[in-house]
Amino acid sequence: MRIALAQCNPRVGDVAGNAALLLQLAREAKAQGAALMVAPELVLSGYPPEDLLLRNDFLDCCAQALETLAGDCPLPLLVGHPLRRDGRLYNAASLLRGGRIEGSYAKHCLPNYQVFDEKRYFHPGGDELIFTLEGLRLVLRICEDLWCDELPLLSEPGTADAVIVLNASPFHRAKQAERQRVAARRAREAGAAVLYANLVGGQDELVFDGASFAVDARGQVIARAPAFASELLMLEVDVARKQWWGGPMAPELSPVAEVYTALQTGLRDYVQKNGFSGVVLGLSGGIDSALTLALAADALGAERVHALILPSRYTAAMSIEDAEAEARKLGVGYDIIPIDGLFDAYLETLAPVFAGRAADVTEENLQARIRGALLMAYSNKFGQLLLSTGNKSEMAVGYATLYGDMAGGFALIKDCPKTLVYELARYRNGQGEVIPPRVLERAPSAELAPDQTDQDSLPPYDVLDAIIHAYIERGEGRTEIIARGFPAATVERTLRLIDRAEYKRRQAAPGVRISPLAFGKDRRYPISNGFHPWDPDCLQEKR
Ligand SMILES: Nc1ncnc2c1ncn2[C@@H]1O[C@H](COP(=O)(O)OP(=O)(O)OC[C@H]2O[C@@H]([n+]3cccc(C(=O)O)c3)[C@H](O)[C@@H]2O)[C@@H](O)[C@H]1O
Ligand SMILES: Nc1ncnc2c1ncn2[C@@H]1O[C@H](COP(=O)(O)OP(=O)(O)OP(=O)(O)O)[C@@H](O)[C@H]1O
């Protein structure tokens, strides 16, 4: 017997479109001889539907679509959807068989950490859905249920042959290994195979990597779908012998390749799901915009990407040469628009008001803001989405100009620390050189003042990134980070910069989450905040 895991890419809110996609996949699965198709968690609404779930009209639409799908579906289908019952809302999955909704299951364990806030919307379920398919006994679980040790996969070992898990499990680095480990352990405990169907595709800041798989009752992976691609993964079972085998085993991507592909997927789907014809970005000759350009060209095709090179008096000739070389190598169209005329006009206009004041960061930021205005003008005129190019290190310490280089609708690499930006650029060049090597070798500079480098105002990026990682992702405090061997003054200054930049992060564009703790939903800090963990006196009682 064959079971198809439908690793697919729904669009949040497009219930009719998602139902049509499921129907089309169900026909394909049937044509390939499947006896059952399994579609991911909340696939009918898309995941996460967020506060759409608070709307009755949206829930009506989902209920109607489920009824229709049950009537039309050419083979038994397990499908995830929101379910209203007795005035309560559940994160549910239903078995559609024989033209009707045969039974439903509600997720028991509702994740409420990181980007998840399912307790805001759903009630936990309490019942089981166990059914038989051509003699095979199957039981249902939904995503977090698999991770939740308090919930046995089977109420009693041996009561089912396989556990089917519907998932909306977003990507972060090294997530797939974690999923396979958990599934293998749980399969061995339950003495049953685990069939794991995941979503794929980008949804705002989240990227779902798919990589659906199955493990047998001994915990051996028997089949795996590719990451970041739609796929009908076919599993075969000999019902009498309880033996499983699968189709091709997709290779696992290297740690840097998976991030590169996640960024491409997140951008491609953001552009497509929001109806943009293409993207535009400011190309400086620095590493961040070079990587963003390469990612955009790889994700969308060079013809859907445009670059503006916007030099000022502080821009080195080498930067313009490198920016042009990057655009040419990738086949991306570009314009060069010098900004000195506009900069002079601003300085002249402000001169009477600023009389007697020394030049400072104000003038630096003006250049970034002139660029932001020109890029937004291009975006408006040509209907292209402006990509901002800030990385996680800059987002952390506020090293970016509001309404300047922070202008833009999508901040593609905002969850990539600068050290990872270099790694990704080297990886991309390994597939064919598109970034001139000296861009990787030069000291990074904002080029907003004479002979400026980032390291005039920030610690070296390897130190900065290690401190950011310890503070943000590991949640360590001042003392623990200093104990890692970093100078106290550097640690205190960095933590202070991080806390002080919260207001900027709240105003930043969304971007692809690739870490388990990205700025945004994962980390919700107050802006007006009197807790200063960078200050050794902070925890002392005020006298
Ligand atoms: N809590 C708060 N809530 C709301 N607004 C708050 C605020 N605290 C300050 N502000 C406001 O924020 C503004 C200051 O922020 P902003 O104008 O952005 O300017 P600011 O952060 O002072 O300066 C920008 C920094 O980013 C660096 N930079 C700029 C451009 C590119 C790069 C790069 O290499 O990538 C680096 C630049 O060298 C400089 O260190 C002020 O108007 C201030 O009133
Ligand atoms: N001369 C320029 N022409 C076009 N865009 C620019 C120019 N300078 C800065 N920008 C835009 O502003 C962003 C921030 O630039 P900046 O050079 O200040 O910082 P950075 O972090 O070193 O970025 P990059 O590494 O891309 O240069 C750039 O990535 C780019 O999008």
Ligand SMILES: NC(=O)CC[C@H](N)C(=O)O
């Ligand atoms: N949708 C969910 O329940 C996701 C939670 C789960 N632990 C995951 O990310 O894989």
